[in-house]
Amino acid sequence: MARLSNAALAAAGTRKVLLPREGLRPGIVHLGLGAFARAHTAVFTEDAMLATGSSDWGIVGVTQRSDTVARQLAPQDGLFTVAERGGGAAPLRVVSSIVEAISGKDHPETVVDRIAAPTTHVVTLTVTEKGYRIHPQTGSLNTDDEQVQADLAGLPPQTAIGQIARGIQQRARAGGGPLTVLSCDNLPGNGELTGTLVRAFAAALPDAESGPLLAWMDEHVTFPSTMVDRMVPATTGGDLDAVERELALRDEAAVVAEPFMQWVIEDNFAGGRPAWEKAGALFSTDVAAWEAAKLRLLNASHSMLAYLGLATGKATISDAVGEDAFRTACSRMMAEDALPTIWLPPGLDGELYCTQVLERFANPELGHTTAKVGSDGSQKIGLRLLTTVRATLDAGREPRWAALAVAAWMHHVASTPEAELNDPLAAGLHAALPVTRSAETVVPALLGFSSIFDGELAAHPGFTNLLLHWYRIIDTQGLGGLRNEINHG
């Protein structure tokens, strides 16, 4: 089967790209060219260009740790397919907004050049929580991280923050125009956070470099926050084969996604930007509230289903939410623990949102695995669940359901061999675990892991008791015990 490319599409004559690639100029550098970016940011940007007739917002995509996507896109002229799955799915779509794909690992200097290029106005990022290199205690840049240190020492930058800072530095030296850095990761206040990290990087450089860089950034660079939403599972071989059957071409870079997608953006751009509002994005002054709601309702429930599912042999999120008791636990976590502790932005109906989230999880065609959503738990549970736990305890109530999710994560960590635990802190977590594993030994050991649990939370007797209670049930009674306890508890 011929490979997807402009020429192959033209030769097949059956399908056209929506946005012809000729004449498309690069305007955005995107760091973290994973499946999510292709199914979300690249689609919104293509739609914005289609809606306005502009051709100035082609995307230069940069892969981070692995060069796979850059290699997949190279022989395809940057083209890839988005296959929506589930009720209301649109027909297959070939997206052409990516004009160049670079392996950041292999060509870090090219990444710096592209960020500094006068044609670039926006840098977007989807590098996942761990890609930011945040120090667990200070919340700022982790200058103990070896790669951060290498980037600071002046080696070709490998971290996203190093690439942005060095790109801005080169831009400043060349007298380039303003730049907007737009984080699209599931982190609260992701814009402010990214600004803090890039400034911390600049401040850690020798004085002669840091002064001018920080001053230029204050004048010319902004870091708006955004909330992004679309469930995008890892593409499987079966997905690629299904796309091939429909497209009649082989696309190694195809992505599958749910039909739903949302983007809420803070309107604080230093220079030009695509008209993303014409593509359905919402510009809002309440992005922090949108992000908190999404993290503590959608992502928190997602993690809960992932760890309950992993503990009970359910491979996908739709299988997990199909278990009535787990659906109930999610509903109650959202309604009783999370919703009373968050402020909802105008335009967001809390109850309706929770119902819709559960419906989206139930999408039987998506194949979003519990293993994928359960990965990197050490980076996720603090933002998604412990925020709610703390706020609920502060309000004098029991975070019963959020504690169930945390206990299920603990069980996942303790019952997964270190080599199989997909988490950047796997080695440290395993080093903290006792040899004999039960609720009584695992819960206090993991509560003592200070980059996740602060001292006050770790010492809270009510929270500890909830964790012990749920851990025992998961560990000794499994699904039957959970059903019983959730339904009658």
Ligand code: CS2
């Ligand atoms: C998921 C998210 O893998 C995960 O941790 O919770 O990627 C989730 O699918 C997206 O945030 C949905 O917008």
